[in-house]
Amino acid sequence: MKTLSVSNLLGIKYLNEEDLHLIFETAIHFKEVINRPIKKVPSLRDITIANLFFENSTRTKLSFELAEKRLSADTLNFSANQSSLTKGETLVDTVNNILAMKIDMVVLRHPNPGAAHFLSKQVNSCIINAGDGTHEHPTQALLDAFSLREKFGDLSGKRIAIVGDILHSRVALSNIYALKMLGAEVRLCAPKSLLPKHIEALGVSVSSDLMQVLNWCDAANILRVQNERMELSYFPTTREYSQAFGLTLERLNQLRKEIVILHPGPINRGVEITSEVADSSHAIILDQVENGVAVRMAVIYLLASKLNIPIT
């Protein structure tokens, strides 16, 4: 019987390759479950999960909530802007108060990098990181890799490009860890101002030539420009960014081969990707959303299986 090597999902960095394969194998079964006429299994009927979102989210929050409900878990939703945080309560106090209501797992999204890691040291509960600032977004990387595996099979030796705002992207970092662990080659493409210094140390190559990268890769993950995290101006205008790094159908048609396009959402149509590309057969954006539920079910199921019921 295979089991995860970790008790919390704080980041891809803390997983190993066997963990990734176990999550993918389990997610295949859950994908079948969510395509049944009745899409629910009773595994987690005695588990309560709190979704603590200290930062805005649509897709991830809905996806987690649906995954939990498909597993029959009870869910509790929390949004920071309606909470006592505005009255000065600390993160640890908020979470401990919620845990006092007998919660088994916490799904945490927070604007500060390392928030999930910090919380896992402070509270006695299973923590799933649903995005911590510009640090990691492990379940997004898992569903991206899962979607790529559906297209390509084994990712070993496959060439994956990550294009866009690498500097502010937690998706980029988690994707780099996951794809490298699975044996893929990763190349980053962005304006120099949106690339973190020394990122090559993670075993990736870097380029600022979009066409060269697109010709090189088998799949490209297009990232949004995260204006909300930018305190400075990283490029002159959105139009100029779009001209140099925006993915258009014209650019795709110039390639010598077909490539797969991913986007973690939300899409800024006409900036990093045009509508023609986002809605084309190249894009697997909606597959990613469907797979997101299955992958999150797998993560929750596998972590929950480590929460043994105390036998009295």
Add this chain to the structure above:
Amino acid sequence: MTPKILLSEKKVNIMLNRLCCQLIERHGDFKNTVLVGLQPRGVNLLDQLIILLKNSGIQNLHTGKLDTTFFRDDFRRNERTLNAKPTEMEVSVESKDVVLIDDVLYTGRSIRSALTAIDSYGRPNSIELLVLVDRRFSRHLPIQPDYLGAQIDALQGDKVKVVWSNSPSENIVYLEKNNE
């Protein structure tokens, strides 16, 4: 200790043929019947029954493979993670006569989880149970087979193992004693 042979190849072959005849007797042309093998080893029994039914002239069988892992009642009851096997239910069971197929009936808990799991694919008209081996006096739940190969007695902790081959005439049932 070498495992003891409980049922020889010859005996298993006779039983499989008898089970087929009983299925044909009850289900006729199988038009409204779905045969569902339970993962992992009920699927092996299903495969052998399909061979024999086709040899008997039954074509167009509706079959499926069902994994009940996510419906089991021992999730989080021990250190093991319950890992699933593939489910392949291409056919709806709505208003169908379903036959659940498993190799060994022991506590009955797997069958209970299968009874819940099968509901995800529709509301069957009826559900029957076919097993090759019934371990008597070991049931935890009020579940009994409708079609039965053989009843055997084994102590709690012993393992009854069916070693499946690709041919209905080359399968053996072993008893592995618990030496602890």
